[in-house]
Amino acid sequence: MKNEQGKPKKYGMVVDLDKCTGCGACMVACMSENNVPFKADESNKRDSITWMRVYKITNGKPFPDTENCFLPRPCMHCEGQHGHSPCVSVCPATATDYSTETGIVSQIYTRCFGCRYCMGACPYHARHFNWWDPVWPDGMEKSLSPNVSVRMRGIVEKCSFCFHRYQAAMDKAMMEGRKELEESEYQTSCTQACPSGAITFGDLNNPKHAVYELKKNPNAFRLLERLGTNPKVYYVSSREWVRRAGDNYIKGEWENKQNAKK
Amino acid sequence: MGTEEKQIKHAADHAAEGAGGGPILFFIIGLAIALGIGWIAFPKALYSQKQQPFDFSHSLHNGLVDNGCESCHFFREDGSYAGVPKLAQCIGCHEDVQGSTPEEKVFVEEYVKKGKEVPWLIYSRQPDCVFFSHAAHVKVAKMKCEECHGPIGESKNLKPYEQNRITGYSRDIWGQNIAGIKTHTYDRMKMDDCADCHKERGVKASSVQTERDACFVCHK
């Protein structure tokens, strides 16, 4: 479906890293919205399922010049070249797909058979494998939402930009005879929860949505843009070292780039 | 040809003569047994039959309501579909026994009076991974309920609920025909049936991978 401007929708995010405080509300909002399982010990971050993960990055300088910054990382919903995001094109069973209608990279848990090729392909570590059977202690399964299906052991899952909220919003719109959504009708759980208002979500192709202008901020950057993943999550930071940390540069390259800008 | 090979050839010829039609007969017997197992015994073993809590006549109710199926199977304000009615809706008419059917008596006494929801077994219940927008099909595409659910509104009784012992699904998803052959649009409710209809009607092809519908249209 196309938006009023005639362009296909392209949902994306702009995260203001100056505002992000690393509080973790987005992570929990995501887990609680999307029935993300938990284990008794989640301290091994490499088998801990967090669709949204907040990285703590540092400028690497010694005391007292140390600086930290927090960087929330959902799935980037890479467009790659024409929707061939790194993970989508490698999935052998079409369990993950790129929708030209919304620009969202889907993950169909019941189709996935757990080969993990997509995880190897994703440089953002946005994909998580269910190494363990999801178990909810007795009674706790009452808090599960019926809008998102519960995943089973042995498959890969990841952030869906709370796609079920899009489905619900579209249901309501269709009920009211509309085919368009207002910006506020479809927001991800993390965006909604962020107490700092650091996350903005919307249609990157729609000038009426806040993200349309925000992504043009001269301090905006995307993670690992040089790889050609064409991600749909933008970050804004006023700190140069943070922007530099968004990608890899060989010695002197970043400095040259900065000089060229001036 | 060496002597050894000659001997072997001779033995083979001899064997063929002696057996006559034997192998073919046994082949047919084996085939028949297997076909019997596969086509008759297997479907019987695969599904368990369950009875609904009590019988219900759609046709009777359909005659009494003004708004067709949507009188009871309605849309909520948020666009979601309510599905099988809850006790609260039935109570409007069935606070007390109205008619004379034993089923109604069971309903009123066992459920209404006790405030207990009826544990209906839902024939068309899709697995948890499926998102189905009734709004998109009924409100936007203006499809009739019968196209997917069949002429259930005319039924006088509830058929037994057949449950697949392995998957736990209702048999109506795969369809009554064990070979999966369908004659009506409502005979099967598998993903491919949805996909075929979407393809036929040219519903947006939004997937880069398959040039069909993207998965998130119907999955959650």
Added chain:
Amino acid sequence: MDSALIPDGVKRCPLWQFLLFIGAVGAVLLWGVYAMLLCWLKGLNQTNMNDYYGFALWIWADLGVIALGGGAFFTGFLRYVVGKDKLKNIINYAVLIGFICYSSALLILAIDIGQPLRGWFIFWHANVHSMLTEVAFCLSCYFGVLCIEYIPLVLENRQLYKIPLFHNLAHNMHEVMAVFAATGAFLSFFHQGSLGGVAGVLFGRPFAFREGIFIWPWTFFLFTWSAAACGPCFTIMLTKLLEKITKKKLVADDVVELLAKIAGWMLFTYSIAKIADTVYWATVTAPAQGFNISQFYSNNPFYGIWILYLEIACTLIPGLLLITNGGRKNKFLLITSVIMGALAACINRWVMVLQVMAVPVMSFDTWAMYIPSWQEVATTILPVAYGVILIAISYRYMPVFPQERELNPTTE
């Protein structure tokens, strides 16, 4: 006791000795099976893999055995398509090794995936864009071909051969083997390549990513090439090993030397291609994504840059040795060369699987290290034990080596 089953005119060890050996290896096999069952029943949490290391020991083993099993397709190609008739004396063994390697590869894949019961989705819901789909299809088809190539050998067992049906079948299958060999070579070319493609297309992984021709990254061709070069080395290596164990000459020297010569040339040319690829990747592909080659090998307690040098040395040196007459004739040099050749494939696959996963891509991410769990080790050893058993049985009861009788005349 089992002498009726043993091919005519050859000598085998006593049955008790054979059973003892099978029993010992069988115990290892059972250990592997136990670990395999654990993985199937309890899930992949039995391994030490994680979200950063989705591919690990198993996938290396998988790619490794497929590369080493490449001896089958390449020898078959040489024997039936190119017409190197001499190689008929080693082809059976090459096919047997290939069969073992490929069946192991499929077994490993069945353990490695999170939902084995849904494994068939890769065929049913195939995504044509995925290299893994290509791998799955070609691998299965080629495994089919290997079965067809292996069956005649089984049917040539003295007792089975007496049954006319099997006899005729074996005979007829031999007749058409050229067709299968050609098909196998074609399929192998693609799946060996697509395994290389698996890593090479990962444009989010600068260590693995390669530019290439059309949809095929360089690694596609390099993998096929290296399998054709290293597979025969492995075949020779196992031949020599079996000769050592049985204390018999099983394949005539001229046959081995012919295969070694071809493998040598393949290795030599491959090493040049590999060096060219590495240089292009290190100077063009990786820097375009902001990486220095040293970054891929630093910060890592296990893999320094030496692994790259080792890999190149293991292709170049045996290549040079095997193309020289002296290198082939010298027993020590020949064996060293084929071992290095087999090692080259293993190192290459190791790097293309594990190093790819270990290197952090986001600038603030850290190196991922991993140590396999015993379950992973056991399931990796499982195919080795299975291979040993299958070779032992095949060797004992089937005429694997046509020259055995002639090279080891019995005194009776």
Added chain:
Amino acid sequence: MKIDRRSFLSLGVGFGAGIALSPLPWKLTDDSSIWTQMWPWTPVPERGESRYVNSVCTLCPGGCGISVRKVEDRAVKIEGQKGHPVSNGGICLLGLSGLQLLYGPYRVKYPMKRREDAKRGQGKWQKISWDEAMSEVAKKLGDAKDKTACIMDSDKGTVPQLFKTLLTGLGSPNFMRTPSVEDSFELALLKTCGYPASAGFDLENADFVLSFGAGLLEGWGAPVRTFKANSLWKDKKVPVIQIEPRLSNTAAKSDKWIPVNPGTESELALGIAHVLIKEGLAKAEVSDSFKKIVSEGYAPDTVARITGVEAGVIVGLAKSFAAASKPLALCGRGKGATPISLNETLAVYALNALMGNINQEGGLFAVPQPDYIKWAKTNSNASVSKLLYGKDASLKALLVANANPLYSLPDTQAVKTALDKIPFIVSFSSYMDETAQYADIILPNHCYLERYEDVPAPAGYHKPLIGLSRPVVKPQFNTKHTGDVVIAIAKAMGAELPYDSYETCLKETFGDTWEAFQKDGVLTADFTPPAPSGKIELNETSLKPVALEGESSAFPLVLVPFDSMRLSGSSIGEPPFVIKTVDDTILFKNDICIEINPKTAQSYNLSDGKYARLTTPKGSAKVRVHLYEGIMPGVIAMPRGLGHTPGFTGNDKYLAGKGVNVNELMGSAECPDGLNAAYGIRAKLERA
């Protein structure tokens, strides 16, 4: 016809062909894969109608508005409530994970009594009926009379008032509030403004923020509101200066981080006051005694020596503070879970007073205590220092509600010793927390999502405001509202209370306003703040800094606890979702990690991830070392909020057994005004 091997072969081939030609193998393949898609042990959430119920979160003193999404009778998601005056749609991670507390296995599901044959804390319980439980408590309290005490996390609102009434009926004045920075704020305001007040900060309108260790982004005040203010500051380019020894999240997001020697914040504040006064930058008058002390003793050079902050920086801070039109100075360490010394509070208040921003827009407000509970005629107040740390062994009974002193008070061992001397402990906890584990009887309250409660005065809010916490779901277990229980017990003992049930009590308390309160979920009152008095008194006693416990020769390092949003520090513990967000540099498996500057670590020959033994005069713990450049050399930081002990074996592996409770290592150092103002303790570190 001869039946031979070949016949069987044919039969088999025929059978195989027949099976292949039947649906059996294909359907089985399909069905078995569908089976893996719906493993019977994977839960399938029931579908149904969804709706939202608004309430107020009481998991911290923030009082945020929440909106709970329900599907039929299940609560499935907690979201922020749009338009709520405190939080306006925002929510923190603890609030978001509230359903895990509601449905979690760590709930106390029915009244329980310690088994006769078991010692306290052994975890051997017997189920008893509510009647039995309440009559036993009534009997024991009847015996204990005025030797009964009560501890709660708050002394405001109807439930604390009911407890106070109960105590008053027993003739006991022993109502205690868990110590927090509110104690310091209230005492300071009482001293400076002359009326009982809570501290409120008009964060949104300040245009320069000078924070003395306040963990603005670690949960200080009403966390969501503070976060929103912080973002507003970013938009308006309001400078934020953070002063503390460690690069906390607040420091990391501030415009400037000024590391200061631990415990010297008050000196730094007075140093700044010195510059303001000397340079004539002050905009309002303060008392002469204050001026005198500051002018004489706190010259930048002197202060620089004490604090480790360069004199030039101090002068610069003062100048930029004074240059702003609505500068605001804040204090309260971390979340404010512990009091700070009075001299520090006063020093920081003085900075605000000097800029004339007391009770002014963008400034510091003295918000009068709510007084809507007209039926309360109680005068019950006691301090933790006397009753729980003192030598007093006269208490006969202790009631614990909404508090977990055995976990959250510093010097756990001393608290335990005090509790050991009390013969009868009643816990009203909904969860099996540490103090509940140590009780003789547990009368479990409804969880906060199952009960009514008035929530007055969100922490740090600058206007009078009462929130209403409402039942979102029906009680899940055989629990009772503590209000009801207290009313019943009080009645059983002959106390005069005009209400029979808590709900009536609540309704009647609000009288005419109840309906509006019910509808809006909040009640606000008009409030005209009195003019500032400018009366900041300081004297030699109140200026005496709180000394760190321990000899510096034996304990060369300083241990400070640190707070973080991701460690709620709540008395219950971290719900699974929250603990999941904790970095592996804070909790690694079950090991707690301490932060230490690489330079310090080097002198102890410790590298990252190594085990060490951390010892203070109060206790010792095995810790893991995390090298962190963002901490002053010589200082060790340890997270607060870990180390909960398992309540029900096996059931609460999600909450308990992770790390060490920093309070086991901390002391309860008292400042001259009776505040437990321990901000740190001396410590030593050895390789382990």
